[in-house]
Amino acid sequence: VCREIWEKCLHESARRSIAGGLQLSDTDAARWISFCAGLHDIGKASPDFQGNSEAAKQKLSYAGFTFNRKPDTYHGTATACILQDLFQNSLDRNLAKKISVTVGGHHGIFPNSKELKDTRTNLGDGIWNDARVELYKCMIDLCGTRDVPVPKGSPGNAFFMVLAGLTSVADWIASNEYFFPYEVKHEIKDHLSHAEVQARQALDKLGWTGWQPATSSADTIKQLFPFIADVRPLQQEAASLIKELKNQPGLVIIEAPMGEGKTEAAIYLADSWVVNLKQKGYYFALPTMATSDQMFGRVEKYLEKRYPGGRVNFMLLHGHAALSAEFATLKDKFETNNLDADRKDPSYDNASPGVVASEWFTSRKRGLLAPFGVGTIDQALLAVLQTRHVFVRLFGLAHKTVIIDEVHAYDAYMSTLLERLLEWLAALGSSVVLLSATLPRERKNALLKAYQNGLTGQDKSIPDEVTGTKYPRISWITRDEYNAKTIETSGDSKKELQLQWVNGRLPEGETEFELGQALREALADGGCAAVICNTVDRAQQVFHALKPYFPERDAGDGYPELDLLHARYLYGDRKKREERTLLRFGKPGAKVKCGDGKEWEVKRPRHAVLVATQIIEQSLDLDFDLMVTEIAPVDFLLQRAGRLHRHKRDRPDKLKSPTLWICQLEIKDGVPGFGGGTEAVYDFHILLRSWLAVKSYVGQKTIMVPGDVEDLIEDVYGDRKCPEELHVEVKRKWEESKRKSEVEIEYEQSEAGTRWIKRPMFSGQLGDIASEPREEDDPSIHQAHQALTRLTGLTVNVLCLFGNDAQPYLVSTRSRLLDNKVQPDKELAKELLMHSVTVSRKGIVEKIIEAGQKVPQAWREEPLLRHHYILFFDNENQCNFDKYTLCLDKERGLVIKNSL
Structure with a gap:
């Protein structure tokens, strides 16, 4: 398999790099790499591993092999020790050791020096050594390395990471019993010729082959x-x-x-x-x-x-990729939806070219x-x-x-x-x-x-x-x-951005909501506005407060004039709202592929307001005539403003100029209060400097884009002293928040340093590059032991079901009873995920984890559901949990209230 990957799948740049690291030609490097990969399980020729099988132990004992009383040696570490001894007469000592450890780490972790030392005493000698030498010589003959030049050089750690990855992947594929069923052939060369055919078929059916780079680059x-x-x-x-x-x-x-x-x-x-x-x-x-x-x-x-004539394997990689209709279509085209370690159905059509997605690559790590x-x-x-x-x-x-x-x-x-x-x-x-x-x-x-x-x-x-x-x-x-x-920038990106303060304080009792009144007046002649909030709770509250000002159910495009989008909807509802947002506020003439598999053209409403969180400020191609925002770091404010007047289109007379309304802050002794929610999301020092940077523009002068952008960024993030002319309390808060910010940055950098692998130029042992492997996605494990990509605090994925543990139902009508003793198939698992939501509010997340109400044991066998928790809701769509009341609201999503 390794040889076939080298010849059919590794592209020229990778082969050239590997061969260069060994100071060999492409052909000779292919033989050596295949030779090394072929020896990855030679550690199984040891008493501890063979002693795990009573049948093998009896046969080998009869042949004169001796066994330890208690098998406890890991075969990968044994491989590393054995290969060091076998390589010592042909390779440089350091290169021999590193290749041995690399190949021995094929199950995920490089063995360290202590593990190697402890294992050496359990390898068996005499007849065991003789057997391993014979296996080694056999592999030399099979791979054709007897007359090949010996590898030299001192390749860096990147080389060994690639070799380890290639060895592990080849092992995964070769271990698939569907492609490589157990069979006995008495001549080893018969095994080889048959395995070569099997390897080519496996790589083809798994989606490794079928694509090659274009022969020429595009000129324009x-x-x-x-x-x-x-x-x-x-x-x-x-x-x-x-x-x-x-x-x-x-x-x-x-x-x-x-x-x-x-x-x-x-x-x-x-x-x-x-x-x-x-x-x-x-x-x-x-x-x-x-x-x-x-x-x-x-x-x-x-x-x-x-690539119109090739079969291009194309992946969507994130936690809910399985729910993407577009991705599902590509997997269906590949016709191997059920292809995994225990797949039995060999049906496959490799004749049709196009962009596809192989199921094999959707597995974690692949x-x-x-x-x-x-x-x-x-x-x-x-x-x-x-x-x-x-x-x-x-x-x-x-x-x-x-x-x-x-x-x-x-x-x-x-x-x-x-x-x-x-x-x-x-x-x-x-x-x-x-x-x-x-x-x-x-x-x-x-x-x-x-x-x-x-x-x-x-x-x-x-x-x-x-x-x-x-x-x-x-x-x-x-x-x-x-x-x-x-x-240079194009004319479309050059803007004179106007800033205005607006009162965004939520109404109390029957009082007027000033923001609602201001928006209604601004949109009286039509137009589309966005209100961006810094937290889900705030977005839900603003949406509720705006309802009386924008009550229409149809804004001219079949959707209500007031809409809401944030991350705390059931995933199925969130997906529909994301598609709806693109359909309503996307680029003129663009088409959006929706969950029904069809493409629909963007249809802009006559007038509408979208209340949203930061979910719309990044990468989504949206365009609004007016924007309202809470205060945020200046780069995020500019990013949000990038959704203002983004496309060429006619706009109402009142909204001809791109304008950003910023919600006013409460000022005490000259110091602004940003609110607990905003300060929980953003650094106070950056917020303070952002407020100081933009307030001189509000109502006085426009921000020239791109001309003023860099100065604003450096005003906030540059290494600058506190301005002397500021109010004494503001200066005190500046210095105090700066110290806190520096401590927080040091903490975050330190946390990254405890989790990352060593640098590629690390000069120590390979086993120390990633010496403390951590869990990737299990929220029940303390964060100190998780391999976190984001340091955002605890989050949990929750399935929102109805009924109880004994009788779980998918919907509130209780018409779909779920079997909690049977592993869900892929389709049911995806349906369950559509009823899931990510919860990140600290207090309730901790309580959910403490309660330990995970999905049933049988459901954990399905990787899509393994680390999910369950909350049960009543017929009123409510769940009372600890001191919290949770409500599944059709319009607002999951609403969380403290019931005490």
Whole structure:
């Protein structure tokens, strides 16, 4: 299997890198790598492992083999010890040890020095050694390495991660009894010839084959995206830049306003790298599931046009990917929905080309192995967290391009992990494109340095002419150079943004809701507005308060004039609302693929208000005539404002100018109060500096986009002293919050440091690179022992059912009784997930975990449901849990109230 992966699936850049690390030709490297992988289970030729089977023990004892009394040696560690001894006469000692440990770690963890030392005494000697030598010689003959030059050189840790990933994946495939049933052939060469045929068939049926990079790169953006009427200056620069990169992997950072075509520019760069560097595809990472779902459709259309004659394996990677109708369609096209370790149905049609999704790659840890993927940033960050088989994810990302969108949106914890990821991607020969509307200079500098460290192993400073280039800009770094260039913006992105304060205080009793009145007047002649809140609770409250001002059930497009969108709906309802939002406020003429499998054209309402959380500020292609927002960090305010007047269309006279209303704050002794909800989401110091930065514009002057953007960003994130002219209490709060902010950043960076793997230039033992593997997704385990991609506090996924433990029902009418003693099939599991919701409010999350009301044991056998909890609701859609009352409201989603 390993040899077939090398020849049929590994692309030229990966093979060249591996062969170079061993100082061998491509052909000789293929033999050696296959030889090493073929020896991965030689540790099973030991008394401890064979002693696990009484039948094997009896046969071997009769042949003269002796056994220990208590088998307790792990066979992977035994493999590492045995191979070190077998390699010692042919390979450099250090290279022999590292290859041995790499191959011995094929079950997920590299053995460390202590484990190797302890295992050596339990390997058996004499006849056991003789047997292992015979197996070793047999593998030499089978792989043809007897007359092949001996590997030399000192490859870096990235090489061994790729070798470990390749060995593990080959082992997974070769262990599939459907493709490789147990059978006895007395001649070992008969085994080999038969296994070669089986391996080719397995790789074909599992979706590893069928795609090759295009033979030539596109000369212009329009060749890849013919729908672009006018190529933007940014996109033209991307096309020019690929020539300057001189066929080298590199990091490109694109900073430009919303609507400048950053996505197409990034895909163009990735496409060019795939062709020029013979890479194996790309992964597009986004901040949320919603943005991933939308991008999935866009990339699918590109792949269909780019590779019309190939079978392109394309993954959607996030926690609820199984519920995507688009993704399900691709899996149906592949016709292997039930293909896994125990699959019995061999029906398969490999004749029809197109974009497909192989079920095999949807399993956890395997998704990044597919040539193309779209998903959350979390999937990429897991590649640098200490988890079992971390090297499989690194293998999946090696020699690919990784595109990461909305880079400014990540906190100190995620940003620290991102820097480690950039180091490893550089060392793995992968290219990276980072996209952001705004990025502080210090942050950009850290990202460039991280990639440079991975390329060279040297911690050099980035020249001022790169970090100081005027915004908007493209910055890049390769092994040979780093540079940056200011880019022009198109007329569509140039805006004069007006800011106004608005009273967003919720009404008490029968009092007027001033925001509702102001919105009703502003939209009297039509228009669409968005109200962005910082928490779900606030969004639900604002929506409820606005109901009397916008009561119509039909705003001209079949949907109500007041709508709500946030993350605390049942997933099925949330998905429908996301689709509805794109249909109502998306790009003119665009089509949205919905859950019914059909594409519907965007139909804008006559007038409407969407109340939402931050879910709409990132990557979603939405356009509003007016926007209301709570105060937020300045980069997020600008990002939200990017959904104002985004597309060309006629607008009501009152709303001709892009205007952002910011909810007023309560001021005491000159110090603003941001509210507990907002301060729980955002850093107080950044909020304070953002408020100071924008208040001088409110009602006085416009923010020029892009002209004023960088100054605003540096005012908030730059290393600047507190202005002397501020009120004494504001200055005190500035200094106090700054100290707290610095402590919090240090804490988050420290937390990242306890979880990430060592740097690619780490000089210690391989077993110490990821010495403390953690659980990926089990909320019942303390966070200190979880491999977290986000440090956002506790969250739980909850199935909202009816009835009780003994008689669980899917719906409130109790017409669907669920069998809690039988593992749900995939379709029922997906239906149950549609009735799930993610809860993140700290108090109730802790109580849910303490109560331990997980899904029934039989349901945990289904991976989609394994770590879910259950809450039971009554016929009134309510659940009283501890001191909380939860209500499933059709309009507002899951409403949580403290009942005490």
